[in-house]
Amino acid sequence: MATTDEDIASIEHPLLEPDFLERRLYQLKLAGTAANHHTLVCLPTGLGKTTVSLLVTARRLEEVGGKSLMLAPTKPLVQQHAEFYREALRIPDEEIVVFTGDVSPDDRAAMWESATVVLATPQVIENDLVGSRISLADVTHLTFDECHRATGDYAYNYIAERYHADARQPLVTGMSASPGGDEEAILDVCENLGIDEVEVMTEEDADVEEFTHDTDVEWERIDLPEAVLEIRDALNEVITERLEKLKELGVASSTQPDQSQKDLNRMRAELQELINNDQSEGFEGMSIHAEVMKLRQAVTLVETQSVEALRRYFERQRNQARSSGASKASQRMVSDPRVREAMRKAESFDEIHPKYSKARMLLAETLGLEGGERVIVFTESRDTAEALTDFLSDSFDAKRFVGQGDREGSDGMTQNQQQAVLDEFRAGEFEVLVSTSVAEEGLDVPEVDLVLFYEPVPTAIRSIQRKGRTGRQTEGRVVVLMAEDTRDEAYFWISRRREKEMENELRELKGLTPEITEELDDSQQSLTDFEGGDESGAKVDGDEQKADAVGDSSSGSEGVAAGPGLQEFGENNSETGSDKDIGDGADEIDEDVDTPEPHAEGDTVAVVADQREMDANIARELSRREAYEVSLETLDVGDYVLSDRVVVERKSVADFVDSLVGGDRSVFEQVGAMARHYSRPIVVVEGEGLYEQRDVHPNAVRGALSSLAVDFGASVLRTDGEDDTTELLAVIAGREQETADREVSVHGEKGTKTLSEQQEYVVASIAEIGPVTARSLLEEFGTVEAVMIATEDELQEADGVGTVTAERIREVIGSDYTG
DSSP states (O other): OOOOGGGSOBEEOTTBOTTOSBOOHHHHHHHHHHTTSOEEEEOOTTSOHHHHHHHHHHHHHHHTOSEEEEEOSSHHHHHHHHHHHHHHBOSOGGGEEEEOTTSOHHHHHHHHHHOSEEEEOHHHHHHHHHTTSOOOTTEEEEEEETGGGOSTTOHHHHHHHHHHHHOSSOOEEEEESOOOSSHHHHHHHHHHHTOOEEEEOOTTSHHHHTTOOOEEEEEEEEOOOHHHHHHHHHHHHHHHHHHHHHHHTTOOSOOOTTOOHHHHHHHHHHHHHHHHTTOHHHHHHHHHHHHHHHHHHHHHIIIIIOHHHHHHHHHHHHHHHHSTTOOHHHHHHHHSHHHHHHHHHHHHOOSOOHHHHHHHHHHHIIIIITOOOOEEEEOSOHHHHHHHHHHHTTTSOEEEEOOSOOBTTBOOOOHHHHHHHHHHHHTTSOSEEEEOGGGTSSOOOOOBSEEEESSOOSOHHHHHHHHTTBSSSSOEEEEEEEETTSHHHHHHHHHHHHHHHHHHHHHHHHHHHHHHHHHHHHHOTHHHHHTTOOTTOOOSOHHHHHHHSOSOOSSSHHHHHTSTTGGGSEESSOOSSTTOOOOOOHHHHHHHOOOOOOOOOSSOEEEEEEGGGGGSSHHHHHHTSTTEEEEEEOOSSOSEEOSSSEEEEEEEHHHHHHHHHOSSSOHHHHHHHHHHHOSEEEEEEESSOGGGSTTOOHHHHHHHHHHHHHTSOOEEEEESSHHHHHHHHHHHHHIIIIISOOOOOOOSOSSOOOHHHHHHHHHHTGGGOHHHHHHHHHHHHSSHHHHHHOOHHHHTTSTTOOHHHHHHHHHHHHSOOOO
């Protein structure tokens, strides 16, 4: 008998819209655990990880209050989550806000104060935290979507550290269909996010199995025509010749054109070593290496994409070679007779590429013969996405879906355009979506009948994300096109191996949760600091809470019924678990967590950093320190303002030398602007090898340093690296503001100052008395004019003005100008 809407049990909760969420036991179990622990939720794509996070958010907001913050890596994904939250939560829409780079920093600061749920890209939240625009103190639930990104310097890591340190009652949920390629990678993600519990469900679990269907993966082998192979072989011949030159330099061990990326990276490192040792062969070899990389990209396009994609690539290379400042590598490549011949053959190629033909045939089978409604075609190349969309549009209703960045010969899509295309695809207004990787991660692309990979994907995470677009409600089909005897085949084997490793790892994780948790407890010593633990390391009592958590780790309904917090979500029509007597488990969080106070307010050292300096870690590191408050602005003068008189321009050794010999703005122009607006300009030169850069003679560098000091009055300071620079800036800012009692004041900005600010600026510049004394004088005398004509005795009537300061002021005002 068919199931009707009335037969489907739904989840009830005071903050959830009635009859909106279908009751799925596996989601309730995961939400029960995540409501009581910092939890990594691993669930196959399309099975409702977002619903799990939503359930935890609803419970936390009702029981604890505060705010909820959900982070997702892309703007379309953030918008999608926002729509879902507004539909599902009984919270006014104006209290569910979206933070992306399209919203101004000032607007974000105001919206944060009144918001209950914030959905944002991580870079925006990172910037707002570094710039002291928002506080995480009241955030009671933080979700990291696609949390496998929490590696290296990704913004998730900084946000997690600040959250655990600043929040009064933190709770973290990480979500991913593919958290990492091995146990070490998964543990790394957990440690970076402060996670101490892992919950894994696979399609083999009974509660999950009923919501999934088999997804067949078919590999279609494609034979390339002779004309395409001739183009490839001509390009490979040039690559071989260039590798022979690198072999003569002693950095290449083979001249085979299909060198691995690992070998090419090793060659580049060895060439950089030659450059560092001031050997001219290094510069020559680096240029040849750059040409090899360009040629390899051309080979990859003709082998795995299409001749049309290669044509577009060649056109861009030609334009680059003609532009001013073009690299020798670009010029040499496009002028080589064999490359020019390959270009000519690509332009005259008028056959249908066999991958195009196979794609059209598969779409005709799915949408025509089999009565399908929707197909997604994924490709690595934007050129291919655009050319393939044009080709398929002759037979089907097809649209492209690409990223936002524009480039030569290719217009990106705005966030609104991306959203409009997805809305149309969901509504069935067209049948074929041709997408680059932007649609892979988490986007709620509707159920499709076929996912077509234009080429194999060598990364397990991305392959899993793509396949998740089919097979949710009915049997789905996945087809991968693979060109014979090309890089496609290498990627095929890499992809199969990595996906098998991922599947095995997730299965092992299910049985290893206690051991993994124990390993996290052993290695995450910083969690006690994150969670405000005392000296004995007190934090959430993991053993007690685990004892209160899910009693049966199996996926059956008995284990779910015993899960903590499941009773918080009722149901309209369910016979399972409705009469169980289950303990709440919420009180333990409030009572056991020794919550930290937010950063102390009061006397802090202020630093204003240029927004563009976020590429470095200096502003982030200073923002971690309780005694420092960082503001982010777009500075017209300098990179860091440390007081009303000190501004710092930071340059790496390479940037410093580059600014001497070219670039849009020389270091002398920059320091000249600093000296006009600040009395103590500082240039920090960061790194080693100052006299070993490029083809600049050491005496030229010494001359530049001398000029900066003598002609511009700038202090030139050397540091070993970012860490050393951070400490130096911290010391200077502290000395200026705490010892010298000066305030931070940004000068030289384009924005117009208020009349009061202009008056303070004029008076503050007299004998460098600073803004504090300037305000005292203006409050005493009322006008700038009155200050200027006051006697020494009258000046001393103002707070903070003594005999010495009064004498200096009168000396500056009353002395003759000698010129």
